[in-house]
Amino acid sequence: MPSEFQAEPRAINGRAPDVFTPDGWVPMRGHADDKEVDFLIVGTGAGGGTLACKLAEAGFSVVAMDAGPYWRPLQDFASDETEQQKLYWTDERIVDGDNPITMGANNSGKSVGGSTVHFAMVSLRMRPEHFATRTKLGYGVDWPICWEEMWKYYDEVEKTLKIAGPVRYPWGPKRGRYPMRAHPMNAAAEYLARGAEALGIDWTETPIATLSAPHGKAHPCVYRGFCVTGCSTNAKQSVLVSWLPRALKAGAEIRDLSMVGRIETKNGRCTGVHYVREGEWRFQRARHVVVAGYAIETPRLLLNSASDAFPDGLANSSGLVGKNLMVQLNQAAWGQVADEVRSYKGPPSLAISEHWNYADMGKDYFGGWSYMSQGPLPISWAKTLAGGHGLWGQALIDEMARNNHSVGLKMVGEVLPDERNRVTLADETDQYGLRIPRITFSHSENDKAMMNHAVDFMDRSLAATGATERWKEMSDTCHLNGTARMGNDPATSVVDADCRSWDIPNLWVCDGSVFPTVGGVNPSLTIQAVACRTADRIKALAARGEL
């Protein structure tokens, strides 16, 4: 069990934890509940944390709330999968549908910094055509933002996070050098490279958000390999150690252990939020409310805020709040090799191929996928072998003992928007008395065709490197997007291209919920890029008096 949960708020009384110093503090501007702040942001992950920084630096008064604790990684994080479950959102959520989603760990964070505190750091740009799949590729729906503009914001985020990546990226339009040089590849990554070479496709070092050179108060990555349970050395450029220290310096207030339960509206506008902190319901007044709780908590809050004026929930005149939930496919191929690979060393995914994001021929399905080398930790690997591979008893113990010779490739595959995949409210309530989310998901025939193609291809790649005793893991998913989609038409989207709600002019959404489609790449870089764009649009609108 996790040894303790941080129970008391730390970011209070004019100071916040200094993430770079054990027991350290940094000054923080405070804002009274009854004083109207310019922007109240719900959530401090890739969307909310980034936006809090950019808006505070633009001179707005900002309070960003997070339901989770404010960690100091250097002293709070163990090298231990079980202890670090304290980073996950483990409050109860009901799952159903034909393929109920496994929630809680790889797709949900409850910490200041959100799930970037435990993300795998893979930092990819979406393929340009994936911002206009309907027009260019004949499926899904177009984004209301063009790829050229997104490319500009990707630049900004990559510079901020000091992404370590290859000198030349093999796919897509020419891009500049990554801010830091790529990390050395571990043995698991070399197996991806050798397989790709044998099959005649491109591969490269994965662009990744962990330092390959010193930066500020953080040292380079030490390759301890516990990345997805939180980085205890601060090499990982999570929102917690990148955007939020800047946000605090610029005058933002981060309120930890603050669960927002309801957005209040009056005369068609938001007036603030009801939130619980230290066991007490409070009300923070705000001129604008930004919901940034990721693809489950964002629609949950909008739906839980229903009122007489908005009986179906806020921002929901289209009826699309909670709909079009998109996971990404996360199937894998595994095998055994004679080499001692020891894939637990280094970040888990140091090599990648995006070949099938960019190649459209040779597919009997829509959408793209990438695949990466893998480095599962013991519990995660044991659950894979026992769950996906059906091993138990001495067979499981013996297979675990061969872990240092295991290699694997895992996909991140595009799931298409489908209104039947959705978040609704269950009748049950949580510890705050709030209705909990019900998450309904079923794979489409398109998903199944993509999975089959991908696992066959990855299996061939492993075979080409001499891996034996290969098997296919068919049941995993990752990431969550799409439950408050952006668009150009109020009838078919929840927010506009600026991520502003069509229905309520001072209500915004800033997280993966706004994605109309997801492509075959991990979403965190794109979420941060959209947040930077939203901040620029808010500045421009404010300058024109249109906020």
Add this chain to the structure above:
Amino acid sequence: MADRFPDYDVLKKRDTPSWNDKTREAVEKRIATTESDTLTEPLRAVLRKLVDRIVPQPEQRAPVNAAAQVLEKIAANRGDGFRNARMPQVREAWERGLKAIDAEARERHGAGFAALNDASADDVIRALQNGDVKASEWQNLPVDLFWNDRLIPDIVSAYYAYPSAWSAMGFGGPASPRGYVRLQANRRDPWEAAERKDGHLIPAGERNLHAK
């Protein structure tokens, strides 16, 4: 099977730069976890037998307290962040599941699960895995969901949270702040496990004595 990593013990790294204070605190607390008196003694006996067959103890290494850890989770009724709409919460699921396993054992072998020999217990476990169950107790607990969402993840997570299980698989164990230096295939940092191999000049066991 002979231990692949003779004399390797991640606990020897406890006082090296591979373990920080938070790691020491978390692992020590886990090692000290003993069985709580949650559930009835007969149900605890079913759980012990089940854990023993799903994750057999490592040979000649410190026994893993997986059953105690699972009981701790049951006592706390601590979920993982999701619950299938057809499943009850953690404590209720385990209580129903252990009762149903016991009933399944009586149905198939005429004795409670805890009293079965290993072969008969494994026969019951295979029935659960295949969803081929007979006892009426499964009517209020879908056996496939109990297997996939509770039994397997809870038991293997508890077992592989324990240091001797890490040692037996040659895992580096906790690694903060030191981490690793040698990332290439067949390269081993001196604080990593050496694997038993024929023809090594220095036997693995000898190298593992200094693996810290």
